[in-house]
Amino acid sequence: MKEDLEKLNVVVPDTFFPIEKLAKYTHLGSVKTYPKGSTVVFPGDKMLTLGYVIYGRLRISTFFEDEREKLLYFAGQHCILALLFTELSEIYAVATEDSRVCFFSERQIRQIFRADDDVAIDVLKSYQSKINYYIKQVTEMDYFNPTVRVVRLLYKLCLTSGIEVDDCIEINIDLSMKDISEITGTHYVTVSKVLGWLRRQNILEKKKNKIIIRNLAKLNILTHETHILEATNEKIIK
Amino acid sequence: MKEDLEKLNVVVPDTFFPIEKLAKYTHLGSVKTYPKGSTVVFPGDKMLTLGYVIYGRLRISTFFEDEREKLLYFAGQHCILALLFTELSEIYAVATEDSRVCFFSERQIRQIFRADDDVAIDVLKSYQSKINYYIKQVTEMDYFNPTVRVVRLLYKLCLTSGIEVDDCIEINIDLSMKDISEITGTHYVTVSKVLGWLRRQNILEKKKNKIIIRNLAKLNILTHETHILEATNEKIIK
Numbered sequence: 352m353k354e355d356l357e358k359l360n361v362v363v364p365d366t367f368f369p370i371e372k373l374a375k376y377t378h379l380g381s382v383k384t385y386p387k388g389s390t391v392v393f394p395g396d397k398m399l400t401l402g403y404v405i406y407g408r409l410r411i412s413t414f415f416e417d418e419r420e421k422l423l424y425f426a427g428q429h430c431i432l433a434l435l436f437t438e439l440s441e442i443y444a445v446a447t448e449d450s451r452v453c454f455f456s457e458r459q460i461r462q463i464f465r466a467d468d469d470v471a472i473d474v475l476k477s478y479q480s481k482i483n484y485y486i487k488q489v490t491e492m493d494y495f496n497p498t499v500r501v502v503r504l505l506y507k508l509c510l511t512s513g514i515e516v517d518d519c520i521e522i523n524i525d526l527s528m529k530d531i532s533e534i535t536g537t538h539y540v541t542v543s544k545v546l547g548w549l550r551r552q553n554i555l556e557k558k559k560n561k562i563i564i565r566n567l568a569k570l571n572i573l574t575h576e577t578h579i580l581e582a583t584n585e586k587i588i589k
Numbered sequence: 590m591k592e593d594l595e596k597l598n599v600v601v602p603d604t605f606f607p608i609e610k611l612a613k614y615t616h617l618g619s620v621k622t623y624p625k626g627s628t629v630v631f632p633g634d635k636m637l638t639l640g641y642v643i644y645g646r647l648r649i650s651t652f653f654e655d656e657r658e659k660l661l662y663f664a665g666q667h668c669i670l671a672l673l674f675t676e677l678s679e680i681y682a683v684a685t686e687d688s689r690v691c692f693f694s695e696r697q698i699r700q701i702f703r704a705d706d707d708v709a710i711d712v713l714k715s716y717q718s719k720i721n722y723y724i725k726q727v728t729e730m731d732y733f734n735p736t737v738r739v740v741r742l743l744y745k746l747c748l749t750s751g752i753e754v755d756d757c758i759e760i761n762i763d764l765s766m767k768d769i770s771e772i773t774g775t776h777y778v779t780v781s782k783v784l785g786w787l788r789r790q791n792i793l794e795k796k797k798n799k800i801i802i803r804n805l806a807k808l809n810i811l812t813h814e815t816h817i818l819e820a821t822n823e824k825i826i827k
Contacts, residue, residue, distance in 0.1 A: 356674050356675075356676055359674055413724075413728070415728055415732065416732075416813075419732070421728055421731065423724065433717060433720065435713065435717075436594050436597055436713075436714055436717050437594075438594055457710065460710075461706045461709075461710065464702060464706050464709050465703065465706050468699045468702050468703050471699075471702050471709050472695065472698075472699065474713065475673065475674075475712065475713070475716065476674055478713065478716035478717065478720065479671060479673075479674050479716065481720050482671065482716060482719050482720055482723065485720065485723035485724055485726070485727055486651075486661065486723055488723070488727045489723055489726045489727055489730065489774070490651070490653055490659055492727065492730040492731065492774070493659065493730065493774040494653065494654075494657065536727070536730070536731040575654075
């Protein structure tokens with residue numbers, strides 16, 4: 352039970368709380384297959400459906416005013432796309448792998464909820480997980496400078512997914528600089544500067560599918576700083 | 590239906606989507622009365638319950654790292670406190686009016702969902718409304734300067750709750766400068782400066798329980814600016 356609830360607090364907006372139990376009911380919904388690179392939902396599409404990723408992976412973003420695209424989350428297997436109460440989509444969902452998605456209408460969701468309250472509770476958990484994530488995001492953006500937000504993301508990833516290897520901690524994750532930039536709302540160039548600085552300080556190194564933390568204690572100290580790069584010139588950390 | 594769904598997009602984090610239908614089931618939960626000023630939930634309290642405001646009003650905040658308090662939302666009548674999957678509370682809920690709150694356990698919520706899928710759908714709507722709000726907040730904080738966020742909040746309030754009176758638009762709302770500061774993540778002093786400037790420009794005036802908009806077109810232009818107060822010295826708006 353406790354372990355289950357910890358899954359509601361994600362560090363990276365990826366799939367949030369996956370709902371395995373909904374897989375039993377995909378025969379009730381409308382199932383479609385999307386090759387890699389194809390669009391699953393366009394902004395403006397008529398929705399009022401709950402999407403459910405049977406397999407594959409989607410990238411969900413939104414467009415903001417003058418065409419600026421903002422990443423919202425990644426949707427892997429058993430992730431739901433909460434569009435049940437959205438008449439016209441405000442999201443843009445693209446398959447980044449060959450994917451299969453089931454769409455349920457409200458009538459079908461009601462039918463499933465009546466038959467299986469475990470699913471209802473799991474859908475609530477999935478929504479709750481999103482709320483938890485976005486509330487944390489607002490707080491982070493309120494209190495921390497973009498450079499510190501990058502460090503905080505890396506530190507939290509280390510705590511949740513880090514594995515001790517020799518005298519380092521490794522995080523096996525395929526997280527691009529662009530992803531880090533979009534998740535933290537930090538400019539790509541700033542992310543690059545922060546990562547470069549962390550590497551030169553021998554604190555952390557980002558490889559293709561892996562992040563290696565060489566000095567967790569220093570990384571932790573940096574999460575409480577107000578700025579990271581202002582200290583760069585002096586190259587001093589207490 | 591459509592009108593109902595528009596209620597899922599709130600401008601001020603107040604009650605989100607109220608669930609009238611849950612009032613029928615409060616005999617199943619555990620009901621408590623809280624005089625004005627008393628604490629409903631402390632950080633660290635054991636929860637795993639869904640709170641439901643039968644009447645009254647609560648202020649929900651969270652504490653962040655070194656004791657900084659952050660307003661999350663106001664909970665008026667029929668608002669839910671989504672703590673069903675929260676083992677130890679991270680929120681601080683205070684009654685700002687004499688209030689009565691019902692707490693449901695997961696077992697009770699399952700029982701209600703099985704008996705009444707309308708309630709299940711409305712609970713989902715309430716969660717969805719929170720997700721919508723906090724996603725918008727993250728986007729606002731990502732793209733807009735604090736001064737512009739204040740203007741954008743006032744503009745959106747005008748569109749959703751404004752009433753034409755003579756040649757002005759009035760919003761009847763008891764929203765303090767502190768509330769505006771906390772909702773937009775803008776320093777109290779900055780809020781005060783922006784409001785002073787808007788008044789001097791004859792665009793908008795904030796009174797105790799009312800906001801009067803004298804020039805909506807100019808207010809709209811300001812929502813797309815990158816900074817408000819930098820223009821102050823020149824006192825020029827196109």
